[in-house]
Amino acid sequence: xxxxxxxxxxxxxxxxxxxxxxxxxxxxxxxxxxxxxxxxxxxxxxxxxxxxxxxxxxxxxxxxxxxxxxxxxxxxxxxxxxxxxxxxxxxxxxxxxxxxxxxxxxxxxxxxxxxxxxxxxxxxxxxxxxxxxxxxxxxxxxxxxxxxxxxxxxxxxxxxxxxxxxxxxxxxxxxxxxxxxxxxxxxxxxxxxxxxxxxxxxxxxxxxxxxxxxxxxxxxxxxxxxxxxxxxxxxxxxxxxxxxxxxxxxxxxxxxxxxxxxxxxxxxxxxxxxxxxxxxxxxxxxxxxxxxxxxxxxxxxxxxxxxxxxxxxxxxxxxxxxxxxxxxxxxxxxxxxxxxxxxxxxxxxxxxxxxxx
Numbered sequence: 001x002x003x004x005x006x007x008x009x010x011x012x013x014x015x016x017x018x019x020x021x022x023x024x025x026x027x028x029x030x031x032x033x034x035x036x037x038x039x040x041x042x043x044x045x046x047x048x049x050x051x052x053x054x055x056x057x058x059x060x061x062x063x064x065x066x067x068x069x070x071x072x073x074x075x076x077x078x079x080x081x082x083x084x085x086x087x088x089x090x091x092x093x094x095x096x097x098x099x100x101x102x103x104x105x106x107x108x109x110x111x112x113x114x115x116x117x118x119x120x121x122x123x124x125x126x127x128x129x130x131x132x133x134x135x136x137x138x139x140x141x142x143x144x145x146x147x148x149x150x151x152x153x154x155x156x157x158x159x160x161x162x163x164x165x166x167x168x169x170x171x172x173x174x175x176x177x178x179x180x181x182x183x184x185x186x187x188x189x190x191x192x193x194x195x196x197x198x199x200x201x202x203x204x205x206x207x208x209x210x211x212x213x214x215x216x217x218x219x220x221x222x223x224x225x226x227x228x229x230x231x232x233x234x235x236x237x238x239x240x241x242x243x244x245x246x247x248x249x250x251x252x253x254x255x256x257x258x259x260x261x262x263x264x265x266x267x268x269x270x271x272x273x274x275x276x277x278x279x280x281x282x283x284x285x286x287x288x289x290x291x292x293x294x295x296x297x298x299x300x301x302x303x304x305x306x307x308x309x310x311x312x313x314x315x316x317x318x319x320x321x322x323x324x325x326x327x328x329x330x331x332x333x334x335x336x337x338x339x340x341x342x343x344x345x346x347x348x349x350x351x352x353x354x355x356x357x
Contacts, residue, residue: 038063172191
């Protein structure tokens with residue numbers, strides 16, 4: 001099922017502007033994100049393939065099936081509560097049967113974990129960008145030779161240095177395993193050996209057949225775990241380069257603080273909302289501290305200062321949790337009954353009626 005099919009069949013029952021434009025945190029060039037709710041017709045609902053959500057290619061527009069929507073609301077999912085609490089000016093369509101549906105029906109102390117956990121996911125993303133900016137990975141991929149070391153005196157030399165020092169090429173070397181010594185090899189030099197690696201993208205060293213009685217020239221250690229970590233970092237970094245939002249990346253480079261300022265802004269938005277829900281019992285989507293949050297987005301804060309501030313804000317969330325009068329969890333039986341009531345009501349209205357085969 002596609003978004004066009006949802007619209008053509010008249011299945012959408014709620015639609016709103018979401019994201020930065022709903023929070024009042026948009027800046028010139030901000031995308032318009034759309035979220036909404038649809039109801040599967042009875043025939044589709046009773047079939048083998050339940051469709052929980054439908055999105056476009058960029059996930060800028062996402063619609064959730066009614067059952068999935070209420071399931072996530074029950075869990076105090078931040079995105080769903082924000083959808084339901086969207087300011088009226090940003091609601092594009094709301095079916096009359098949903099007029100009685102409000103965030104307060106679902107709020108509970110669960111929001112500490114959902115909003116707080118989501119906030120620290122944003123910190124993790126910001127840290128990930130910080131790591132990638134500060135530690136770029138060269139496009140030319142290293143081979144296992146860069147992770148091989150030759151024992152030398154009381155220390156070691158990289159294999160590449162050792163080969164240069166001895167005017168040798170890796171193809172002139174042969175390796176055999178040293179028993180009871182993980183990733184340690186006897187290193188032999190001469191003709192007819194297989195070399196240290198078979199090809200540039202080899203993931204392990206190559207062993208050779210060594211004539212009996214021949215003594216190793218040195219001993220080599222292959223840092224296999226280090227090479228595996230490097231391969232993962234290389235793959236992650238260049239996948240990130242390929243898929244990153246270049247406009248957002250350039251903005252982060254421009255402010256020079258080496259973190260994703262938009263993620264950090266949303267960290268504090270989420271933590272503020274958690275405190276408000278726990279103390280006021282309300283979901284305030286449009287942010288009253290817009291200017292303060294935009295200073296974070298524009299990179300006016302140092303990274304370490306923001307991390308420290310985020311931890312203090314989380315302590316505030318915990319304190320609010322302790323005194324909150326919200327229930328520990330929503331009334332799941334009441335929400336289940338509400339879902340049945342809404343679905344039955346929609347199925348009395350075309351086009352949600354059971355289609356005749």
